[in-house]
Amino acid sequence: MARDDRQHRHLDLAERSVGLPFTTPLISGAKARLVATGGVELLAPNPSGQLGYYVMDLRSLRDYCQLTVHDELLLEKLLGVDVVTPATVRRAAREVAMEGAAGRDAAAAAKRAAERDAAIVNLTNYLMLMRLLRAVGIDERELQRSGGTGRAVQLEIKRRLTSLSPRLGMTADEVIDTVGDIAFYAAAIGFADGELETRHRRVLERLSPFAADMRHWAALETGESKECAEQIADCAGWTSNKVAPLIADCQVRLEDIPELVRAWRHDRGALKGRFALPDWLLDGWPEILALWDSASGDGRAAQRAVAAQIQRLMPLAQTQAEGRSVEVMRVKGTMVHSRLVKLHEDWRTGVVMGGIRARTEALRAGVA
Amino acid sequence: MGAEKAFQALATQLHGADDRTLLKLVAVVDQLAKRGSLDQLLDEHRARLAVIRPPRPMTLGRLVVLPLEELLIDGAEWTPGMTRVPRDRLGRLIELVLEAIDPDLRRGAASQLAGKSMHDSALALDVGREIWPAAGLAADAILARGRQTRDTELRELLTPLRIMQNLMPVAESLVTTIWSLPDRPMLALEPAGRARIGALLALASAQGRDCFLLTAELLVARTELPLAIIEAVLDGELELADRERQQASAMIAEACQNEMVRLFRSVSLLPAGTGPSALVGPLRTLVANLESLQEVAQKVKFDHRELRRLKAEVFTLIEARLEASLGGALLHAFGALDDDTKSADCRALEAHAMAAANMRLMAKRIGLATKIDFVFAKALERFRAILEEAAGPGAGPMGATMDRIRIIELLFDSRSAMQSLTRLRQLAHAARAREPA
Numbered sequence: 001m002a003r004d005d006r007q008h009r010h011l012d013l014a015e016r017s018v019g020l021p022f023t024t025p026l027i028s029g030a031k032a033r034l035v036a037t038g039g040v041e042l043l044a045p046n047p048s049g050q051l052g053y054y055v056m057d058l059r060s061l062r063d064y065c066q067l068t069v070h071d072e073l074l075l076e077k078l079l080g081v082d083v084v085t086p087a088t089v090r091r092a093a094r095e096v097a098m099e100g101a102a103g104r105d106a107a108a109a110a111k112r113a114a115e116r117d118a119a120i121v122n123l124t125n126y127l128m129l130m131r132l133l134r135a136v137g138i139d140e141r142e143l144q145r146s147g148g149t150g151r152a153v154q155l156e157i158k159r160r161l162t163s164l165s166p167r168l169g170m171t172a173d174e175v176i177d178t179v180g181d182i183a184f185y186a187a188a189i190g191f192a193d194g195e196l197e198t199r200h201r202r203v204l205e206r207l208s209p210f211a212a213d214m215r216h217w218a219a220l221e222t223g224e225s226k227e228c229a230e231q232i233a234d235c236a237g238w239t240s241n242k243v244a245p246l247i248a249d250c251q252v253r254l255e256d257i258p259e260l261v262r263a264w265r266h267d268r269g270a271l272k273g274r275f276a277l278p279d280w281l282l283d284g285w286p287e288i289l290a291l292w293d294s295a296s297g298d299g300r301a302a303q304r305a306v307a308a309q310i311q312r313l314m315p316l317a318q319t320q321a322e323g324r325s326v327e328v329m330r331v332k333g334t335m336v337h338s339r340l341v342k343l344h345e346d347w348r349t350g351v352v353m354g355g356i357r358a359r360t361e362a363l364r365a366g367v368a
Numbered sequence: 369m370g371a372e373k374a375f376q377a378l379a380t381q382l383h384g385a386d387d388r389t390l391l392k393l394v395a396v397v398d399q400l401a402k403r404g405s406l407d408q409l410l411d412e413h414r415a416r417l418a419v420i421r422p423p424r425p426m427t428l429g430r431l432v433v434l435p436l437e438e439l440l441i442d443g444a445e446w447t448p449g450m451t452r453v454p455r456d457r458l459g460r461l462i463e464l465v466l467e468a469i470d471p472d473l474r475r476g477a478a479s480q481l482a483g484k485s486m487h488d489s490a491l492a493l494d495v496g497r498e499i500w501p502a503a504g505l506a507a508d509a510i511l512a513r514g515r516q517t518r519d520t521e522l523r524e525l526l527t528p529l530r531i532m533q534n535l536m537p538v539a540e541s542l543v544t545t546i547w548s549l550p551d552r553p554m555l556a557l558e559p560a561g562r563a564r565i566g567a568l569l570a571l572a573s574a575q576g577r578d579c580f581l582l583t584a585e586l587l588v589a590r591t592e593l594p595l596a597i598i599e600a601v602l603d604g605e606l607e608l609a610d611r612e613r614q615q616a617s618a619m620i621a622e623a624c625q626n627e628m629v630r631l632f633r634s635v636s637l638l639p640a641g642t643g644p645s646a647l648v649g650p651l652r653t654l655v656a657n658l659e660s661l662q663e664v665a666q667k668v669k670f671d672h673r674e675l676r677r678l679k680a681e682v683f684t685l686i687e688a689r690l691e692a693s694l695g696g697a698l699l700h701a702f703g704a705l706d707d708d709t710k711s712a713d714c715r716a717l718e719a720h721a722m723a724a725a726n727m728r729l730m731a732k733r734i735g736l737a738t739k740i741d742f743v744f745a746k747a748l749e750r751f752r753a754i755l756e757e758a759a760g761p762g763a764g765p766m767g768a769t770m771d772r773i774r775i776i777e778l779l780f781d782s783r784s785a786m787q788s789l790t791r792l793r794q795l796a797h798a799a800r801a802r803e804p805a
Contacts, residue, residue, distance in 0.1 A: 069777050069785045100770035103718070104711045300489075301550045 017043060018086050019284040019313060021093045022074065023102060026065045029312030032058060032084045040084050045312045070101035085276065086283040117187070120196065125183035127191070129157055132179065132257040168258060170265060178261050181268075185275035192251040200247055203282050206289050207240035213292075217303070225304050228311050232288075235314050239285065243278050250275050284313050394424075423485040428478045429462035430486060431496055432503045435539035436531060438546065438590040451585055453528045460521065461528050468506035473498060489547065497540055504536025534579040535586070538572050542583065546590055557596045565596065566604035573606040580608070584620050592653055594624045595660040598668060614668070621661055621670040628657050628678060636685060644693055644723035645716075654682055655730045683735030686727050687743065693724055694747035694779075702775055703754045706768045714771055721778040748780050752788055759792050 017031035020042070030044045031053075042061055043053040056064060061075055077092035078084065096102070097110035133139075138160055161172035168175055190198035211233045218229035253260050253271075264271050288310050295306040381393065390413065397410065424430065433440075436453050443456030453461070466474060477495050484491055507529045514522050514529065535542060545568045549561055557565070565587060572583035587597050598617045601608075608616065635650045658679050665672055701717050731740040755776065759769045769792065777785035 066782055068782050069773055069789060072782070072786055101774070103774065104714055104771070108711075299551065300547065305550075 016280050016283075016315070018084055018089050018280075019287065020074070020078070020089060021287070022067075022071045024065060024068045024071045027061070027067075027071070029309070032078070032089070034084060040078070070096060073099065073101050086279045087276070117199070120198065121183055121187040123196070124187040124190075125180055127194075128179050128183055128186065128254070128257055129176075131254075132175070132261065133157070133160060135256070135258050168262060170261075174265070175261060178264055179257070182260065182264055182275070185272060185279075186250070186254055188279060189247055189250045189254070189275065191254055192248070200243070200278050200282060203285050203289070204240060204243055204247065207236050207243075207285065210289055210292065211236035211240065214307075217307075220300075221304075225307065229307050232307065232310055232314065236285075236288075239281055239315075243281050246274075246278050246281070250278070281315075284315060288313050423487055426481045426484040426486050426488060426492065428466060428474065428481060428499065429458075431477075431481065431492060431499060432462055432465060433458060434486075434492065434496065435500065435535055435542045436528075436586075438586050439531060448524050449527055451527065451531060451582065453531060457525060457528065461525055461532075464510055464522075464525065464529075465503050465506045465532065468509055469499070469502045473502055493540065493543065496543065500536045500539035504533055504539075507532040507536065530578075531582055534575070534582050537575050538568065538579060538583060541568050541571050542586070545587075549590065557591065557593060562596060562600060565591075566600045569597075569600050569604055570606050573608050580606075581616065581619065584616065585623065588620060588624055592656050593660055594620055594657060595663050598664045602667060617664070617668045618670050621664060621668045624657055625661060625670060625675060625678070628654055628661075629674075632678060632682060632685075640692060641697065642689075643697060643720050644689070644727055645719050647689060648723040648726050651682070651686060651727060651730055655734055658682065658734060679734050683731055686731040687735070687740060690724060690727055690731070690740070691743055693720075694743065695750070698724060698779070699747070699750060699754070702751060702772060703758070705758075705771050705775075709768070709771070717775060718778055721775045725779055744780060748776070748784055751776055751779070752791075755788055756792065756795065760795070 017033040020027075020030050020032055022028060022030055026047055027042075027044045030042055032040050032042055035041050040058040042056050042058045044056070044064065046052045046054065054064075058075070059079065061067065062072075067075065073096045074093060077096060078089070081088045081092060094110040094114050097106045098114070100107045158172045158176065161175050164175070165171055170178070188199040190196050190201055214229050214233035214236065218226050218233065221229055253263075260271075291306055291310055291313070295303045298306070378393070381389075394410065433453070439452050440455055440458070441452045443454040446452055446454035446457075477499050480491065480495050486492065510522075511526065511529050511533060514526055517523060545564050548564055549557075568587070569580065569583060573580040584597055584601065588594050591597065598620055601617050601620065602613055606613065631650055631654055635647065635654070638647065658675065661670075661675055662679075665675065698717075698720055701713075701720070705714070705717070728740055728744060751772075755769070755772045758772065773785050773789050776788055
């Protein structure tokens with residue numbers, strides 16, 4: 001097996017984990033993954049800073065360490081979601097941020113991001129319906145010329161879709177619901193010829209330059225730090241190479257909306273998985289890119305620390321493939337980490353309570 | 369506009385400037401051949417500049433003093449004889465040294481640096497290898513004639529020149545070692561860092577006693593960890609006999625202690641209303657050094673009674689400042705928070721709260737933990753009372769409440785903040801239950 005394949009062999013969604021944007025320094029970089037029994041496991045980076053993760057039930061998190069208020073509220077939300085996916089985690093994190101638990105800047109950024117995403121989903125939904133009408137021979141410009149209100153246009157679309165029902169094998173309402181469902185996933189992907197700056201496109205465009213930058217930076221490093229930077233660059237390059245064709249494939253499907261609607265209706269699970277896969281593969285990268293940006297003006301020592309922090313944020317599959325262990329730790333209610341207490345009480349760095357947390361919150365504001 | 373007015377206008381502009389504007393203004397100042405009092409203006413913003421790190425153009429002068437950077441201090445703090453280099457005399461020092469360097473070497477080096485920034489570390493080392501030894505020899509030559517001079521300006525530069533004369537022979541090793549160290553504040557030094565410091569001290573000791581002592585002093589200033597330096601002096605492979613090692617360690621400890629006494633006095637003189645954010649930096653240095661000195665107290669002979677006295681005084685100072693802040697400015701700002709509070713003010717309050725929490729931890733390291741915990745326990749009651757009153761029936765939206773919860777979290781801990789939030793939820797629930805259906 002080639003090195004590249006060996007390093008990145010886990011692609012199955014069930015095996016993938018989702019990054020959780022906790023602000024408590026001890027669990028910064030933690031991930032969640034589904035388990036066969038239906039529960040959610042938390043994978044927390046080894047608190048000693050050494051390699052490996054500790055695995056525990058998400059509900060045991062409060063016994064593991066003292067959480068920040070932000071993380072308490074996020075945990076409450078996460079325990080209430082049906083399925084843990086990048087999208088559900090993102091929504092929960094935004095809701096918590098909007099309450100102000102990560103500060104005013106993060107609250108404002110989360111609100112803007114939620115509004116922007118909702119607008120893009122709506123726009124994608126509309127554009128898909130227009131393409132659908134065009135594909136079946138209806139000139140969508142007539143709708144635009146009618147100059148009616150949004151509601152009037154919707155009714156007109158529905159009226160015209162009714163005439164298509166026999167051809168599509170579903171009612172107009174079903175078509176509209178299905179398009180709406182697809183639009184939720186397609187909004188982050190965008191159309192091949194679209195000029196919208198979608199979420200995935202924004203991240204994807206930066207991955208290759210980031211990988212090149214990391215390699216360039218690694219050239220002047222030695223030992224563990226060099227290895228760490230090269231792993232990050234490899235992982236970024238691999239992710240870019242994998243995600244680009246996946247997005248292209250989804251965009252090809254978006255070219256033929258009637259066929260996509262029919263197929264989605266027939267096998268929603270498989271197609272939804274295909275459209276959601278880029279979101280899983282790109283999970284965590286906006287934070288990584290923002291983190292590296294934030295260190296751009298720093299000295300090498302600070303950049304080394306940031307590179308180590310990025311390594312903790314890298315996809316778990318990558319970490320496992322690097323031969324690092326995932327240890328199962330039984331968390332007991334009475335458990336107290338002496339190291340945690342020391343770190344928590346460290347006044348000289350002020351980093352645990354202040355710096356790392358403030359940086360995480362600032363990043364949250366940047367990548368909301 | 370007169371020069372005075374222009375200076376005032378620039379000062380005002382710098383004070384209100386955001387990071388981007390500050391960087392632009394610094395870039396303009398950097399372009400000027402004669403900076404004079406503009407350097408004083410920048411002095412006030414050095415702490416901020418250290419964080420935002422503007423790309424400074426690489427000049428020959430800047431490169432010459434690069435190895436001495438850790439010994440630079442504000443002109444107002446400097447007194448003749450002090451083994452530090454005052455910033456306000458740097459211009460003259462550089463001028464003197466560059467004049468005494470071979471013009472061809474000077475021109476060649478300057479042309480290599482043209483258009484480059486100080487971020488280009490490889491170039492700095494390349495050109496530095498040529499220019500630093502020459503600067504050392506130049507300082508040597510100026511010192512030879514300076515000792516007989518009556519020129520007061522030159523006489524005041526004798527100590528900085530002596531520092532330059534002694535440190536330039538080890539400049540390259542000094543610069544690379546400093547670069548390799550973690551950023552401040554340092555908790556501890558890893559074995560690799562200690563090894564690098566040991567190697568540098570060994571190199572300096574081979575150059576002579578003065579070079580060795582100045583290198584040690586510079587390293588203490590950079591690391592703020594006298595322990596790490598003294599350990600390297602006591603146990604490292606140096607060209608020094610045991611007795612000399614003891615003497616050198618005692619000198620470092622004594623110098624460090626004197627520096628702490630001086631710092632303590634300057635912190636004590638700060639006005640009563642000085643916020644925790646302004647106090648936390650110097651206090652951190654004080655407490656870190658006191659702890660570090662305490663750790664070497666068994667191995668090195670110096671005034672231990674003075675150390676104990678200083679510790680007690682620092683604790684009392686922290687306790688008094690915290691009490692004043694928790695019952696005064698911080699509490700008042702906490703009470704005044706509302707939805708109209710500007711984000712910048714909110715961030716400033718958070719920074720104060722974080723600094724006060726940090727001071728609490730410092731105090732616990734050098735004094736009675738129960739005493740300082742009591743101060744915070746009393747304060748928590750007052751902060752909670754304001755929180756509940758402000759979030760009560762008829763209060764505004766949740767925004768300011770969450771800001772207050774965050775302040776409680778930063779100041780006390782997240783457990784106290786969550787308890788406060790839970791209590792607010794219970795009160796809200798009870799109020800809803802009382803409302804008529």
